[in-house]
Amino acid sequence: MTQTVPLIRAANVLPLIRWIEVNRLDADRYLERADLGYWFALSPFDPIPTHNGIAMLRELSRDHGPGVAAEIVNQASIAELGFIGRVALGARSPLEALHRLNAAMPMHSSHEILRLIVTDERITIHHAFAFSLDPESLHAVHVLLIAMLHQLFGFTGLRAPLFEQVDMVPHPDLGLSHLPPLFSDRLRPAEGAALTITMAANVAMNPFRVIARDRLANGNITGIAPLAEDRSLAASVRSVIAAMLHGGEPTIARIAGAGNISPRSLQRRLAEEGTSYSRQLDIVRRDLAMKHAADEGVSLADLSERLGYWVQSALTRAVRRLTGRTPSQLADRQGG
Structure with missing residues (x-):
């Protein structure tokens, strides 16, 4: 049990809303189901409860299939992928973007953990939450994160498969059988609740074909307070x-x-x-x-x-x- 209410930035719901509206669905209905009916009144940097944001993603996955998170990401631009997307813009390579995301995580979320292990030969990404989630919700989040990384790495011009191995939480009913066409055949069921992605170092260091305009002043995020700055x-x-x-x-x-x-x-x-x-x-x-x-x-x-x-x-x-x-x-x- 966490000591505080887990929080994320309101901007992270934006790609979900965009997908709902493009597909002519009822955004208000999904927001109400996740107890986020007030979302349209917020600014992108306002905090919202992490559990509620994940609940909205889970409801979309139940209604439109557990692979819908990949559709949501593929439809959005990097700039539309919430706070994390804005941080990644302006990086010169996936590895630089990953380091920026790692530094920005406390400003993005109060209870998410991102860890990078970098060696000369390979890079490993670990993502986890500092609270318990049911397997269905974790699976939906993992699909979303993998799709975001695929989009980011895709700007290098390299073709899939980009990752050597992906350990993720399976869907409680479908396992991982619905995902290989979306990602690769290198998926494995995670032993715990964390998402782990391993890739060759040269893949992460490959430069982006186009460098986007840096939306955060060359990665300077010191002016944004961490969401868990006050831990009461x-x-x-x-x-x-x-x-x-x-x-x-x-x-x-x-x-x-x-x-x-x-x-x-x-x-x-x-x-x-x-x-x-x-x-x-x-x-x-x-x-x-x-x-x-x-x-x-x-x-x-x-x-x-x-x-x-x-x-x-x-x-x-x-x-x-x-x-x-x-x-x-x-x-x-x-x-x-």
């Missing part, structure tokens, strides 16, 4: 509350679901940190009220909606309780 449960809960508030006040059950724990366990663990869910909800609302009250473009109706209140009278009472001022008084003070 309360901090991760606040991140989820802030996102979910776009759709109204979230229940403690939804927050607990985002962490894959029970509401009772969430309450107990917050109490061990000397706080509570209601206290964290108040902190998020207070901070948002202070942030937005001075923005001339934000009306009381907008502020009420952002803080998850359906009527403005509830907003006024809450802001007075949290800050000691009405929204109008707070805006006057901030503006002055």
